[in-house]
Amino acid sequence: MSNPSPALVRFQTQKSLAHRLTLATLTGRPVHISQIRPSSPTDPGLAPHEISFLRLLEAVTNGSHIEISYTGTTLVYRPGLITGSSPGSGASGGVIRHELPAGCTRGVSYFLVPLCLLAPFSKAPINVLFTGSGVITSATPTGDMSADSVRTAILPLYAQFGISNNIELRILRRSNVGAGGKGGAGEVHLVFGHQVRLPKTVHIMNPGRVKKIRGVAYCTGVSASNNARMIEEARGILNSMTGDTYIFSDVSSAAYLPSKDKSNPNQKRKTGVGFGLSLVAESSTGSLYSADLASPPAGGVPPEDIGRQCAYQLLESVSLGGAVSLAAATTVLTLMAMGSEDVGRLQLGRDVLGSETLICLARDLKAFGASGWGVRDANTGQEGDVVVSVVGRGVGNVGRKIA
Amino acid sequence: MEKARRMHSTQKKYRISDFARLIYDESLAPAEVVRKWRGEDGMADLADDHGPEEAVEEDENFFRKAKHNDDDGNNNEDRLIPKYDYDTLAQKWSNPENLESLRQRFTTANLMKERNG
Structure with a gap:
């Protein structure tokens, strides 16, 4: 708040776009992202799921400002405060309805995982209903996990940071990937009602058996x-x-969508x-x-x-070893980086740490002002495990700091 | 299979001090960091002497692999679950030896035997 217009953090390409936008929102730093699919002959610029994610960010924050260039290849995002589903800012009856477009090729976990990262730092509880003809609850060929795995493998991790109350992910209607890898017609309801000032510093060192x-x-x-x-x-x-x-x-029937065929509007398709x-x-x-x-x-x-x-x-x-798997490491390491100014430690398998995703994450965190990771070999656990030490940034919940 | 063998033959290449140096080196793309740390190209032994021939070889490797990634077209798309080659995985995990070595990560492992052996 002391500096009204901090310098833009600059990135290129659409790589980890959703996570970079999440970090921007958490740290309050504006970002400039260029070179988003500039050379794609068919679909240059932002994809439908990325646009939809920006809309979601706009819905759960107050005062966010988004500029997208004419071709969609450049994006400037100035984050606002994370207000959650408080009444008067897009939520009706305490629930934000977020409709995903039919052309969405990513699973709903693409939206759920970043949204869960924002949720603990929100001013009011997060309560979002994902609906529309683009909600895919299953795993997708584009590499998303299923909504079931978010519920059973990602959400329990928040308990280790002292965030455990009133968190619920309901899969109201299931859907697999639709024809051509696009859309489904599922429905998912996320309630994240535990907001904290700062997540606890964790030392996750024992993978166990x-x-x-x-x-x-x-x-x-x-x-x-x-x-x-x-x-x-x-x-x-x-x-x-x-x-x-x-x-x-779990067995369920497929959803029917109205047909796009104009000559026969009553016809429905599965x-x-x-x-x-x-x-x-x-x-x-x-x-x-x-x-x-x-x-x-x-x-x-x-x-x-x-x-x-x-x-x-x-x-x-x-x-691969370690106490946290590759799919969950981004979530855990980001929460650690947002924690209090203390050293947290996390044991990881070396192929988990030495993956492109985590190297990108380390660099992104540094770009947003977090301190560098310390790495050393682990004494316990599987051979080849490494321990990452992360110093928290002490940013925490801006909404709670002021209020 | 070829890839699996190569990965097994370079087990010693993972050195944590190398990684600490590589991770924030912005001149290297993340994929290059991964390859260097795993020792999948000639530059793995950073501390050891390496001749110019090796450097050339590394360049060739780099260009070939980068091109492959471009062909893939999905280089910059995020994946939470990496692309696996399921034939390789099936071979790896239908081998009883690999399963037995993984057993120490499960509670069904025989701890007494491990201690004696």
Whole structure:
């Protein structure tokens, strides 16, 4: 607040766009992002899901300012305060309805994970209903996890930062990826009612041993036998590793959307047909490792293959080691960086730390003024594990600081 | 398979001091940092002597891989779940030896045996 117009933080390309915008909102620094798909002949500039994410940011903040260039390849975002779903700022009845466009190719987790990062620092509780013909709750070929995995593998991590009350993610209607990899027609409701001044400093050093595996097999608009076939195949692989494996089965019908055919407006079409599997391994110390796979929109993959490949993906994720898996590391490290000005430590597998995603994250955090990470070899746990030390920035909740 | 073998043969290349130096080196793209740290090109042993031939080889590697990424077209799109080659994974995890070595990450591991061995 002391400096009314801090310098723009500059980035290029659409890489980790959603996370960079999240960091900008958390730290209150404006960003300038250029070179967003400049050479794409068909779809230059911002994609539908990115536009939609900007709209979501606008909805949960007050005073945000977004400028997009004529071609959509350059973006300036000046963040406002994170107000959440307080009445009078876009929320009706305490709920923000966020409609995703039909052309959205990303799963709803693309929106959920950054939104959950903003939520603890909001002024009022976050209460968002994702709806519309672009909500895909399953895993997607574009690399998003399913909404089930967000609920079972990401949200529990917030408890370690002292953020645990009144957090709920309800999947009201399931949907797989629609035709051509675009859209679905699911419905997801996120309630994040625990706001804090600062997240606790954590020392997550003990990965423990995997004691149980839970999962959700889901299918929409196809026979329930697909679930049974996925579960049997996955269990066949995982049963030798742990005796405590339980995979839930959820069967639902596909949603009908009004047809685009103008000559026959009453005709409806099914969308988001398919099946998928979400697996989460939990260790004795509460570490979570997740795996996600769903049938591709084009079809043609038997459920046995999905079940088997998902189980292999889970084993791979466990074998990378560390107390936090690759999919959750961004969330945990960002929360640590936003914590109080104290050193937090986190044990990671070296291939998790040495991944492009985390190197990008380290550089982005530094660009937003966080201090550099310290790294050293771990003494305990799997061979090759490393310990990352993160000093918090002490930014915390701007809304609560002033109020 | 080729990739798996190469990764196994370069286990010693992961040095934490190298990583601390590489991570904030803005002249390197993240993908390059990953490759250097894993020792997947000739520059892995940064402290060791490396001749000019090796540097040339590294350049070639760099250009080839970068081109491959461009062909992929998805280089800059974020993925929470990386792209896996499921054939490689299937081979890796249908091998009983690999499963047994992973067993120490599970509670079903025999701790007594581990202590004796």
